[in-house]
Amino acid sequence: MSGKPQKEYTREEVEKHHTTDDLWVIIDAKVYDLSKFKALHPGGISVLLEEDVAGRDATDAFFSLHRYEVLEKPQYQRLQTGTIIGEQGRLHGRIPGSISSVPYAEPNWLSPAYHSAYYNESHRQFQKAVRQFFDDYIYQESELREADGKRPSQAVFDKMAETNIHAMRLGPGKHLQGRTLLGGAVKPEEFDYFHELIIMQELGRVGLRGSGDGLLAGLVIGAPPLINFGKDELKARILPDLLAGKKFICLAISEAHAGSDVTGLKTTAVKSEDGKHWIINGTKKWITNGTFADYFTVGCKTEDGFTTILVERGPGLETKAIKTAYSASAGTAYITFDDVRVPVENTLGEEGAGLFVILSNFNHERFIMCCSIAQTQRRAVEECLKWVHQRTVFGKPLHSQAVVRAKLAAMITRAETCQHWLENIAYQMCQMSYKRQARLLAGPIALLKSYSTRCAQDTARDAVQLFGGRGITTTGMGKFIEHYHRTVPFDALLGGAEDVLSDLGVRQALRDMPKDTRL
Numbered sequence: 222m223s224g225k226p227q228k229e230y231t232r233e234e235v236e237k238h239h240t241t242d243d244l245w246v247i248i249d250a251k252v253y254d255l256s257k258f259k260a261l262h263p264g265g266i267s268v269l270l271e272e273d274v275a276g277r278d279a280t281d282a283f284f285s286l287h288r289y290e291v292l293e294k295p296q297y298q299r300l301q302t303g304t305i306i307g308e309q310g311r312l313h314g315r316i317p318g319s320i321s322s323v324p325y326a327e328p329n330w331l332s333p334a335y336h337s338a339y340y341n342e343s344h345r346q347f348q349k350a351v352r353q354f355f356d357d358y359i360y361q362e363s364e365l366r367e368a369d370g371k372r373p374s375q376a377v378f379d380k381m382a383e384t385n386i387h388a389m390r391l392g393p394g395k396h397l398q399g400r401t402l403l404g405g406a407v408k409p410e411e412f413d414y415f416h417e418l419i420i421m422q423e424l425g426r427v428g429l430r431g432s433g434d435g436l437l438a439g440l441v442i443g444a445p446p447l448i449n450f451g452k453d454e455l456k457a458r459i460l461p462d463l464l465a466g467k468k469f470i471c472l473a474i475s476e477a478h479a480g481s482d483v484t485g486l487k488t489t490a491v492k493s494e495d496g497k498h499w500i501i502n503g504t505k506k507w508i509t510n511g512t513f514a515d516y517f518t519v520g521c522k523t524e525d526g527f528t529t530i531l532v533e534r535g536p537g538l539e540t541k542a543i544k545t546a547y548s549a550s551a552g553t554a555y556i557t558f559d560d561v562r563v564p565v566e567n568t569l570g571e572e573g574a575g576l577f578v579i580l581s582n583f584n585h586e587r588f589i590m591c592c593s594i595a596q597t598q599r600r601a602v603e604e605c606l607k608w609v610h611q612r613t614v615f616g617k618p619l620h621s622q623a624v625v626r627a628k629l630a631a632m633i634t635r636a637e638t639c640q641h642w643l644e645n646i647a648y649q650m651c652q653m654s655y656k657r658q659a660r661l662l663a664g665p666i667a668l669l670k671s672y673s674t675r676c677a678q679d680t681a682r683d684a685v686q687l688f689g690g691r692g693i694t695t696t697g698m699g700k701f702i703e704h705y706h707r708t709v710p711f712d713a714l715l716g717g718a719e720d721v722l723s724d725l726g727v728r729q730a731l732r733d734m735p736k737d738t739r740l
C-alpha cells in the first residue's frame with residue numbers, strides 16, 4: 222500500500238475519472254491515479270484509455286498482463302490514491318516466508334493435509350527458518366546479481382556464514398561440530414541429508430540459476446574432497462576461511478578436451494626434482510566460481526594415474542570469465558596452469574587414487590543438483606498453474622483447453638516423481654557411510670539426475686508453450702519461465718551429461734548382476 226493517506230471512494234466516483242487528463246483505474250479494490258503515469262506506462266497510453274479500463278475495474282485486464290510484483294514496486298505503489306468503500310483487496314503475489322497454497326507448488330510433506338515417512342519436526346522447523354532466511358536475505362540479492370552479473374555481495378556471504386549455511390551445504394559431518402546452525406534451528410548431530418535437501422530446495426525455489434551458483438556452488442563441490450581426503454594441517458589452514466565465506470574454492474575437473482570423460486583429462490602434475498612440489502600444466506574450462514576462487518580442487522594426470530590436488534591462486538595460474546547462457550554472477554571460468562608449483566602436502570587422497578576422490582565427490586554433487594532440479598520444476602508448475610488460471614483466451618480461461626490441462630498433468634507428474642525418488646535416495650544416504658554411498662548409490666543417483674534433467678527440459682518446453690511469447694521474454698509475466706527454459710541445460714550438463722549418467726547407472730547395475738542368474 223502507498224505511504225500516502227488513503228481516501229475511500231465509491232465505484233461511481235472513480236468512473237468520473239476516465240479521460241486522458243484525469244485517468245483512474247481500480248485494481249483489486251485499490252484506486253490508482255494514472256493521469257501523469259500514463260505517458261511513462263511501458264504498455265502505452267491507448268490501452269489505459271480503453272472503455273472498459275479508464276475509470277473502471279481493470280483487475281482482470283491488469284493481471285492478464287502484469288505480475289503482482291509490479292504493484293509492489295515503490296514507484297508504482299505511489300500511484301495508489303485510495304480504496305473502494307467497503308471492499309478489501311483479495312489478491313496477493315509472493316508472500317515472503319510463507320508456504321504456497323497453489324496445488325503442487327510445494328512438495329507434499331509441506332502441505333498440512335499430507336503425511337510423510339521421512340520428515341520429522343526438526344525438518345519442519347528447519348524448513349521454516351531456511352525459507353525465511355532465503356526470502357529475507359537471498360531473494361532480492363539473487364535478482365540483482367542475475368541481472369548485473371556481479372559476484373554476490375560479501376555482506377550476503379557473511380550472513381550465510383553467520384548462520385552456518387555454507388557449512389551445512391557440505392552435508393552432515395564433523396565440519397558442523399560446535400557450530401550454531403541457523404540460530405539453533407537444528408543441532409549439528411541431528412543434521413542429516415534431509416536438512417541438506419531442504420537448503421538446496423529453498424535455493425532452487427529462488428529459481429535464479431546463475432546467481433544461485435554464484436552463492437558458492439564452487440564451495441559445495443570443491444570443498445568435500447578437501448574435507449574427506451585432505452591432510453589435517455591443510456584442512457586446519459584452509460577450511461575455516463572457506464566456511465566463513467572469506468575465501469573461495471572451486472572444483473576444476475572439466476577441460477575443453479574432456480568434460481564428463483574424466484579419464485580423458487590432459488592437465489598434468491609432475492613432481493619437482495626434490496620431490497617437494499607438484500608442477501602443474503594445462504587448462505580447465507567451465508569452472509563455476511573460478512573467476513573469484515582462491516583455491517582450486519584440480520584433477521591432474523600424474524605418473525601413476527590420476528591425482529587430485531588442492532591448488533592455491535598464485536604465480537602461473539590465471540582465470541578468465543567465460544560468457545555462458547546464464548548470469549556471469551556464477552563466475553564461470555577458463556583456467557590456465559603454467560608451471561604452477563604446489564606443495565605435495567596439498568595432495569587430496571593418495572597419489573594415483575584421484576579418480577576415487579572425484580567419483581565419490583560426484584555423488585554428493587549430483588544429489589544436491591537433483592534437489593534443486595526437482596524444486597525448480599515445481600516452481601515452473603506453480604507459475605504455469607497461476608498463468609492458466611488468470612489468463613483469458615477466446616473469452617475463456619486458458620485452462621479450459623484440454624491440451625493445456627494435459628501439459629499440466631505431465632508437468633505435475635514429472636515434478637512429483639523426481640521428488641519422491643529423490644526423497645528415497647536421501648533416506649538411503651542417511652543410513653549409509655560415505656563409502657557405502659559411493660558403492661551403492663552412484664548408479665541410482667546418476668539415473669535420478671539424468672531422469673530429472675530430462676523431465677526438467679520437457680517441463681521447460683511445455684511451460685514455454687503455455688506462456689507463448691512471454692516465455693521467451695526476459696521481463697514481465699513469463700520472466701521465470703524464460704529464465705528456466707534458457708538455463709535448464711546447465712543441470713543437464715554440469716555434474717555429468719545426461720547420456721553419460723544414464724550409461725553409468727546401467728553399467729553399475731550390470732556390475733552387480735548375479736553370476737548365476739538366467740531367464
Ligand code: HEM
Binds near residue numbers: 248262263268279698
Ligand atoms: C497501476 C497501474 C499500472 C502499472 C503500474 C503498470 C505498469 C506496467 C509495467 C511496469 C509494464 C511492463 C511490463 C513488465 O515488463 O512487467 C506494463 C506493461 C503493460 N501494461 Fe501496464 N501498468 C498498469 C496498468 C495497466 C492497465 C490498467 C492496462 C490495461 C489493461 C495495462 C496494459 C499494459 C500492457 C498492454 C502492457 C504491455 C504488456 C506486454 O508487453 O506484455 N497496464 N505495465
